[in-house]
Amino acid sequence: MSTVGKVIKCKAAVLWEPNKPFSIEEIEVAPPKAKEVRIKILATGICRTDDHVIKGLMVSRFPVIVGHEATGLVESIGEGVTTVKPGDKVIPLFMPQCRECNACRNPDGNLCIKSDITGRGVLDDGTTRFSCKGKPVYHFMNTSTFTEYTVVDEFSVAKIDDAAPPEKVCLIGCGFSTGYGAAIKTGKVTPGSTCAVFGLGGVGLSVIMGCKSAGASRIIGIDLNKDKFEKAKAVGATDCISPKDSTKPISEVLSEMTGNTVGYSFEVIGRLDTMIDALASCHMNYGTSVVVGAPPSAKMLTYDPMLLFTGRTWKGCIFGGWKSRDDVPKIVNDFLAKKFDLDQLITHVLPFKKIQEGFELLYSGKSIRTVLTF
Secondary structure, three states, X not given: OOOOOOOEEEEEEEEOOOOOOOEEEEEEEOOOOOOEEEEEEEXXXXXHHXXXXXXXXXXXXXXXXXXXXXXXXXXXXXXOOOOOOOOOEEEEOOOOOOOOOHHHHOOOOOOOOOOOOOOOOOOOOOOOOEEEOOEEEEOOOOOOOOEOEEEEEHHHEEEOOOOOOHHHHHHHHOHHHHHHHHHHHHOOOOOOOEEEEEOOOHHHHHHHHHHHHOOOOEEEEEOOOHHHHHHHHHHOOOEEEOHHHOOOOHHHHHHHHHOOOEEXXXXXXXXXXXXXXXXXXXXXXXXXXXXXXXXXXXXXXXXXXXXXXXXXXXEEOOHHHOOHHHHHHHHHHXXXXXXXXXXXXXXXXXXXXXXXXXXXXXHHOOOOEEEEEO
């Protein structure tokens, strides 16, 4: 029974309103329109950003299907789609690449104008492909992967090698690429350097893997939760410290530990105070500090401009600085070539219907990445 051109009925985890649990519903997924791709999801990771929608910390329209870190197979394509075909293994991209806007055309840019970080919740033509109980259900960040089938715009999908294991490479759709790229692409960590990484969740560990890959000789992991130190060292951290272990500011502790040689620091938490701590922790003249953790919306930051005046560089980073359609297939190839190990980041694999349990693991701090399989 071919589903091409037909509405597909399938299961999805719908958020009807903020601060409520997921509801597994039967939804209807319309066929792709021109320049759109319908995807059967094989595996999807649970990321803290999805939780920001649940908690109302991120703007979204409701009801909504969240999820943005996944691997799938192309089920069907709309008119005019040329870059993927039915049966292709793909990763949906929350950071699109239209290849036409200013950011896409600039060699250093990747924040495509087509990205939906403002919570529009619709595809490029302004409408949604999801409905449930007769009501429209909105998309999330051009992806929506907590469903058996989704529809994305062609500029929001990358074809990857068929040999890639879906339950692992789904992390390349967000968490791993974000951290790894923050070190090698945005921070441009140099061989022999010293790095400090604030926050040892899945993305923080990926930053450590990027620093190691770039040849850093000393990588210091910083977290209040010492249970995270063992895993950080397993992926490449040379030292781990908790700010609670000293009465001195963490920047002083790091300066004393390293003889004032921290060339690169990374804030991978999304807290205003740690952003300033990370900035103060890199060398006052030649240090670079990268903000990787998504900051809380509608909050302002106050800092001493002398921190920058002396020569430090303060950088932001979205999706690791990668151009998504160009770079995601290459990162998957690097994984297949065993240049890095994603197993270290995946602590739990659960069936899709246990999505609520997956989020409980996130809240408890017991998981790094939980992957849901279909």
